[in-house]
Amino acid sequence: MSVLAYGVVAWLFLVGIYGVVTSRNLIHMVVCLSVAQSATDVLLLEIGYRTGGHAPVFVSLPTHPGPAVDAVMQALALTDVVVGAAVTALLLALVVQVHKRAGTLDPDALKATRE
Amino acid sequence: MSRRARLAFFAVAAAGLAVTLGVGLAGLPSFGSQLTAYARLLNELASPQRHVTDVVSAITFDYRGIDTLFEEFILLAAVAGISVLLRPLSDESRQLPEDKAPNRKIPPPSPAVWLLAVLLSSLLTLIGLETITHGVLTPGGGFQAGVILASAIYVIYLGTNYATVERFQPDPLLEASDGVGAFGYVVIGLLGLLAGDVFLSNVVGLGVTGNLIAGGTIPLLNLVVGVEVAGGFAILASEFLDQTAVIRTERR
Amino acid sequence: MSEAVIAVALVWVAASGTAVVLTRDPLRQAFVAGFFGLGLAFLYLSMQAGDVALSQIVVGAIALPLIVLLSLAKVRKGRE
Numbered sequence: 527m528s529v530l531a532y533g534v535v536a537w538l539f540l541v542g543i544y545g546v547v548t549s550r551n552l553i554h555m556v557v558c559l560s561v562a563q564s565a566t567d568v569l570l571l572e573i574g575y576r577t578g579g580h581a582p583v584f585v586s587l588p589t590h591p592g593p594a595v596d597a598v599m600q601a602l603a604l605t606d607v608v609v610g611a612a613v614t615a616l617l618l619a620l621v622v623q624v625h626k627r628a629g630t631l632d633p634d635a636l637k638a639t640r641e
Numbered sequence: 642m643s644r645r646a647r648l649a650f651f652a653v654a655a656a657g658l659a660v661t662l663g664v665g666l667a668g669l670p671s672f673g674s675q676l677t678a679y680a681r682l683l684n685e686l687a688s689p690q691r692h693v694t695d696v697v698s699a700i701t702f703d704y705r706g707i708d709t710l711f712e713e714f715i716l717l718a719a720v721a722g723i724s725v726l727l728r729p730l731s732d733e734s735r736q737l738p739e740d741k742a743p744n745r746k747i748p749p750p751s752p753a754v755w756l757l758a759v760l761l762s763s764l765l766t767l768i769g770l771e772t773i774t775h776g777v778l779t780p781g782g783g784f785q786a787g788v789i790l791a792s793a794i795y796v797i798y799l800g801t802n803y804a805t806v807e808r809f810q811p812d813p814l815l816e817a818s819d820g821v822g823a824f825g826y827v828v829i830g831l832l833g834l835l836a837g838d839v840f841l842s843n844v845v846g847l848g849v850t851g852n853l854i855a856g857g858t859i860p861l862l863n864l865v866v867g868v869e870v871a872g873g874f875a876i877l878a879s880e881f882l883d884q885t886a887v888i889r890t891e892r893r
Numbered sequence: 894m895s896e897a898v899i900a901v902a903l904v905w906v907a908a909s910g911t912a913v914v915l916t917r918d919p920l921r922q923a924f925v926a927g928f929f930g931l932g933l934a935f936l937y938l939s940m941q942a943g944d945v946a947l948s949q950i951v952v953g954a955i956a957l958p959l960i961v962l963l964s965l966a967k968v969r970k971g972r973e
């Protein structure tokens with residue numbers, strides 16, 4: 527189980543970076559980058575998991591429910607997901623403006639200097 | 642660097658990264674074993690100390706409140722960056738879709754779609770407000786609810802045309818709410834300083850565990866962050882919508 | 894039992910993440926990315942993280958598809 531859990535994190539990250547390197551379309555590249563970013567969220571939550579634990583919400587229950595999972599990691603991952611979406615939007619705004627100036631979405635066809 | 646050379650370089654680098662990741666991840670404790678001491682301590686102490694039942698909210702807005710302040714400012718900076726990037730450039734102008742063919746009227750949206758948009762939008766606003774206020778008791782809180790509130794505005798665009806959207810989301814209001822949200826967080830933090838304690842300490846009365854208004858500054862910070870995230874995401878969507886529907890390049 | 898659910902969610906996430914990268918057309922990729930977001934939300938929920946799952950559902954179903962589709966619409970309009 528550990529091998530599967532941590533292996534999926536490494537796989538997601540590497541696959542995301544592979545998508546960025548071999549991309550032929552800037553919008554495709556940005557979405558692959560967001561896949562690589564979600565790998566870090568999964569790792570954070572995996573570190574904080576405890577087998578047989580319940581969510582860290584302590585309403586008064588009739589019987590003792592057992593240990594709870596890590597709440598600090600959830601606090602970190604929660605803001606990360608929302609802010610990650612805003613930064614992806616910033617990258618897409620950049621892609622839209624690049625398309626207006628260069629007329630193409632292919633990263634290999636972009637040149638550094640103006641014609 | 643040609644494409645083949647780039648791919649070969651990437652293959653070597655990825656192999657090295659995979660080996661390093663494997664060694665590093667293998668050194669972690671096995672999946673599902675003991676929690677860290679800090680986590681166990683907070684699970685025990687958060688409910689009695691802060692009178693909330695959702696420990697994640699207490700950590701986000703109280704124990705690690707300063708981290709949330711920085712994340713909120715990252716969001717503010719990203720939205721400001723999008724507003725700057727998508728501004729009308731020197732060779733562009735804003736033209737409403739109606740101006741392109743002034744003799745013909747745009748057909749109004751069909752009544753079924755309009756009704757569905759109204760229902761969905763009201764429902765989403767209600768759910769967003771409920772999630773903000775219940776953030777201290779159950780999973781929820783300002784960040785999630787802000788995006789839900791912003792989506793109530795997106796649904797209006799899906800059901801009607803651009804002119805109605807312009808009427809419902811005036812730009813000064815959105816920008817003001819974004820700024821007020823970010824500033825409000827700092828003001829509530831300064832309340833702690835004014836009371837003689839550290840910045841962002843919980844100085845308002847704590848209340849009874851299990852009530853909606855409990856936890857001191859935590860519901861206030863929830864509300865402020867919800868307003869900020871809603872304003873931020875609504876500005877983001879309106880900038881992209883402007884680009885798609887309204888801004889056109891002038892013919893040279 | 895919960896371990897089996899987590900294992901299924903992990904495999905779903907890995908498979909759909911690979912599918913997102915291998916789909917080259919951005920319009921089709923937006924749909925596959927929605928499926929990937931659903932898998933992530935399911936994984937977070939099975940690991941007892943309610944807050945994070947709510948964030949992921951809200952972002953992956955509303956914010957991300959909206960901006961990707963609006964960017965695609967703008968780019969296609971410019972191309973005509």
